Amino acid sequence: MNPRTSTPIPTEPEALRDLVLSLLQTQQEKEAEWAERARYIAQQELAIALRDETIARLESTIAKLQRWRFGRRSEKLSPDQISLWEEALDTEIAAMESILESVLEDSAAVTASRPGTEAPVAPARPPRRHPGRMQLPDTLPRVEVHHDPLTCTCGQCGGLLETVGEEISEKLDYIPGHFQVIRHIRPKLVCRPCGTIESPALPAQVIDKGLPTARMIAHVMTAKHVDHLPLYRQETQYLRASVPISRATLCSWLGQGEYWISMLAEACKMALLEGAILHADETPLPVLNPGSGKTDKAYLWVYRSQTDAPHPIVVFDYAPDRKGIHAQNFLGDWKGILQTDDYGGYDALYRKKQIIEAGCWAHVRRHFYDVEQRGPSPVAQKALAWIAKLYGIEADIKESPPDQKAEARQQRAGPLLESFRAWLSETQMQVAPKSGIAKAIAYALNRWKALTLYLEEGRLSIDNNPVERALRGVAIGRKNFLFVGNDAGGERAASFYSIIETCKLNGVEPFAYLCDVLEKLPTWPNKRLHELLPWNWKKTALA
Incomplete structure (x- = not known):
């Protein structure tokens, strides 16, 4: 054994001082390295804890959905409702499994890319339900692609x-x-x-090792959400074409396709909040409550850019109820003009002073119209005639730029509104306080400042109809597929409606758009998602 040797300690003060300083510097470097390692370990432990929590939550959700799907059915549902009920749950299960696989793959990729670490044992994946790979009919034409x-x-x-x-x-x-x-x-x-x-x-696929092409998934999604065809009806159509695709398979395709579209919807929201003027409204959306065999009332909150925006955007936001906190959470720190109806859920936003309220003359007109429909009312008729003059002015200046609109409104509509307000105030003193016409007059007078804001801001619309028109597709869809499967399904429906309605506003054909973006998304970098948004995609398609 070699004897242990040690470095002699210097005796001179200068050399001894240099040695001490060197040792102190080495110690500080080691402590900094240990602190950095400790921070890194803490970050990794937090990331692992969050990952495990996400995986546990997704597995729990999948298990609950499977219990609902394969458990006892409520006798309160009709056969068609049972088909829609099963369809909604199968779609939810497929979507949750896609998200879970994505979380597991991302975790494995991060671990594999970290140098000098051993890969931990990956959590066991839950067994996926598989209806079995269907055999494609020999009668279908084949197109060969050689790689x-x-x-x-x-x-x-x-x-x-x-x-x-x-x-x-x-x-x-x-x-x-x-x-x-x-x-x-x-x-x-x-x-x-x-x-x-x-x-x-093989080229990257929307569904890894799956049967459908991106175009096939785009067709299923367009038929469901644009043409409002439930999957059990699509199943019947495909069977007539000698392509027996089971509803469970269609649900899986739909759920996984919606997972990709949700990424674009988030990018749409970020672009929307860059605008200075927004419209907002909300509409009910039934959500399944399998335990009772009934549905609960959830809501889709919808936000739209101003009418003359360079690229109009509509974004839907799902919420389990109609509480105003959801609008506050969606808008966050956004500042600008928000045009809404008279719903009190928006009042908290206006109290912050960073958001200015703009009123809706269509709602004023609707109150007077309802009074007139219940029986002839000279007061309501005169009010409607006054409001019609306001809309006549808007029709005349529809194509004018914002500054010219504001000038024309102030010159033509301003005096008209002053006379209208004076007449409303005088008439209010002459009608019964609790009558329908009194309520209609009070509605207009109480919101006069918000209703006349459009005189000063030429970019504003006279009413909130632009955002209400975006809700028509949701209303038609409700009549066909009746409900969504759960809160997660409502969020994906909101994402899909955001993309489809934005496509329509920008003159983009939804099916062609979905075919292209679903083909690109599996390999598309996140930092370039804005290039696939409908208005940018349209420019690329036309180039």
């Missing part, structure tokens, strides 16, 4: 690769009017010296 290798040499030893066979993957595709099958043909290549076998990689 050539990028190199002819082995990546392991550099030897020459030889073709020994082919790998064929079939994808169900949809061209408007008929189905076809895309056959992806990849040669099997072998390196004789080292025995390596490889094939060119």
Whole structure:
């Protein structure tokens, strides 16, 4: 054994001082390194805890949905309602499984990319329900896509690769009017010296190793949310075309497709909140309560950019109730003019002073119209005639730029509104205090400042109708698919409506848009998501 040697300690003061300073510096560097490691470990422990919490929550949600789906059914539901009930739950299960797989894959990728660490044992994935891969009918036309290798040499030893066979993957595709099958043909290549076998990689898919193409998923989503066809009706249509796609399979495709679209919806929201003028409204959306066999009333809150915005945007936000806190959470620190109806849920926003209230003349007109419909009312008729003159002015200046609109409104509508207000105040003293006409007059007078704001701001609309028109698709959909499966389903429905309604406002055909973005999203970088938003996509498509 070699004797242990030690560095002699210097005796001179200068050398001793340098040694002490050197040791102190080394100690400080070590302490800083240990502190950095401690911070890193704390961050990793927090990330793991959050990941485990997310995985546990998703697994719990999937288990609960499966109990609802395969458990005892309520006898209160009709056969058609049961079909919609099963359809909603199957879609929710598929979507939750997609999110869970994404969380597990992201966690594994982060762990694998960290140098000098051993990969932990991944949490066991819950077994996925699989209806079995359907056999595509031989009668469907086939389109072959050949994938050539990028190199002819082995990546392991550099030897020459030889073709020994082919790998064929079939994808169900949809061209408007008929189905076809895309056959992806990849040669099997072998390196004789080292025995390596490889094939060119398939392009990234919306559903990894799934049967449908992006175009097929786009068709299912468009039929459900744009044409308002529940999946059980689509199943019948496909069967007539000799393509027996089960409803469970369609639910899986729909849920996984909606997962990708939700990414674009969040980017749409960020773009919307860059505007200075917004419209807002809300509408009921039934959400399934499987335990009771009934539905609860949730809400879709909808926000729209100003009418003359360079690229109009509509964003839907799902909430389990109609409390004003949801509007506050959505808008956050946004500052500007918010045009709404008379719902009190927005009052807390206006009290903050950073948001200015703009009123809606369509709601004023509706109150007087309701009085007139209950019986002839000279007062209501005169008020309606006055409001019609305001709308006549708007029709005349519809194509004018904002500054000219404001000037025309002040010159033409301003004096008219002053006379109208004086007449309303005088008439209010002459009608019964609790009558319908008194309530209509009070509604207008109490909101006069908000109702006349459009005189000064040419970018404002005279009413809130632009955002109400965006709700028509939701109203039609409610009559067809009746309800959403749960809160998560409501959030995905809100995301999809956001994209589809924004497409319509920007003159983008929804099916063509979905076909393209679903093809691109699996490999598209997050920092470039704005390039796939409907108004930017339209510019690219026209280029």
